[in-house]
Amino acid sequence: MTSPHIDILPDKPALVQRALELTVExxxxxxxxxxxxxLALAGGSTPEPLYAALAEQDLPWDKLFIFWGDxxxxxxxxxxxxxxxxxxxxxxxxxxxxxxxxxxxxGGGDLQVDAEAYERSIRAAFGDYEGFPQFDLILLGMGxxxxxxxxxxxxxxxxxxxxxxxxGNKDGQPRLTFTVPLINQAKRVIxxxxxxxxxxxxxxxxxxxxxPNQYPSRYIRAAEIWWLLDAEAGKQLSD
Numbered sequence: 606m607t608s609p610h611i612d613i614l615p616d617k618p619a620l621v622q623r624a625l626e627l628t629v630e631x632x633x634x635x636x637x638x639x640x641x642x643x644l645a646l647a648g649g650s651t652p653e654p655l656y657a658a659l660a661e662q663d664l665p666w667d668k669l670f671i672f673w674g675d676x677x678x679x680x681x682x683x684x685x686x687x688x689x690x691x692x693x694x695x696x697x698x699x700x701x702x703x704x705x706x707x708x709x710x711x712g713g714g715d716l717q718v719d720a721e722a723y724e725r726s727i728r729a730a731f732g733d734y735e736g737f738p739q740f741d742l743i744l745l746g747m748g749x750x751x752x753x754x755x756x757x758x759x760x761x762x763x764x765x766x767x768x769x770x771x772x773g774n775k776d777g778q779p780r781l782t783f784t785v786p787l788i789n790q791a792k793r794v795i796x797x798x799x800x801x802x803x804x805x806x807x808x809x810x811x812x813x814x815x816x817p818n819q820y821p822s823r824y825i826r827a828a829e830i831w832w833l834l835d836a837e838a839g840k841q842l843s844d
Contacts, residue, residue, distance in 0.1 A: 609830040611811075613839035617799050620835045621654045624797055627831055628655070628742065629662055631793050635741035636668050643730070645672040645783065647744040647754075648687030651797045655744075656695035666699045670730055674743055675755035675773060675782040676709040678716065686711075705730075709770075709781045716779050720770040723781055727769055737769065737790040743783070743827075747798045751806040751820030754788065755780035758819050785824045794827040801837040808841050 614620040628644075635642035646652070673687050681689045688708045696706060707726050710719045731738035745753045755773030756762055762771035765784045773780035788794065798807065809815040810822045817823035834842070 609832055611832045611834070611839075611842065613834050613836060613843050615836050617651070617654075617835050620651075620797060620799060620833050621658060623833050624652075624655045624744075624795060625658045625662075627793075627795055627833075628659060628744070629664070631742045632664060632669065635792075636665055641668045641670060642741045643670045643672065643738075645674045645740050645743040645791075646687070646691050647674055647746045647797065648676070648690060649746045651746055651799050652744055653690060653694050655797065656691055660695045660698040664699075666701045667705075669701050670705045670707065671696065671701060672707045672727060672730075672740070673709055674745060674788070675780055676711060677755075678711045678719075678779040678781065680712060681708065711781070716772045716781070720768075720772055720781050724769045737787050740787075740791040741793065743788055743791040743794045745788070745794060745796050745822075745825070747796055747803060747806065747810070747822050749800075749802040749806055751810060751822050753796070753822045753825060755782035756785065756821040756824070758821060763818060763821055763824065785821075788825055789827050791827045793829045793831070794825060795831045795833060796822070796825075797833050798838045799835040801840070803834075803838040804841045807834070807838060811842060 632642045676687050677685045679685050709723045713719045747753050757775050760774055762773045765771040766786050769787045771784050773782040809820045
């Protein structure tokens with residue numbers, strides 16, 4: 606793994622603009638190279654304006670395949686749904702073929718069965734590839750506890766190395782999440798991190814030594830990683 610790129614931007618709009626540039630760049634490069642782009646979206650409030658900005662771009666939308674790095678176990682029309690947020694901000698506004706939008710199933714009532722179904726859907730989109738498929742781009746956030754996707758500190762999902770999808774858990778609230786090795790297989794990973802409450806976790810993520818089980822974002826070791834931080838989040842790293 607090469608060293609991660611760390612961009613500390615003045616504010617959240619600047620962070621979103623930089624994320625837009627890197628996302629469009631990777632989409633265009635992937636389509637030029639292989640005729641399509643596989644993009645995994647993040648949830649939370651930070652990427653929402655990115656999706657709105659992305660919807661304004663002139664892109665070959667029919668060549669995009671959309672996934673989610675994690676999803677809460679709620680219906681798509683629930684306010685907490687990551688897919689629902691992306692649908693409102695981006696997907697309802699651009700002509701991506703519906704069969705190329707791979708939503709995590711969250712209505713079966715059995716988390717493990719739905720995790721396996723999501724894994725099969727991902728594999729099918731990659732031509733039933735048997736190993737860990739390589740996403741062109743995975744967007745991630747980071748919580749103030751250092752978690753990313755739904756890989757929370759000291760949870761079983763952190764240790765799942767033989768599957769694409771694991772069952773995540775936050776305070777008894779179930780999630781479906783990409784596993785660490787699936788994320789690490791990506792061509793490019795972009796973290797979007799904003800807010801002063803992220804400073805402590807970021808200091809541990811970038812420390813010479815720290816426990817990745819306590820700060821799970823340390824587990825992410827993809828070939829190319831961009832950390833986009835606003836000034837408040839990146840203050841300790843820039844001092």
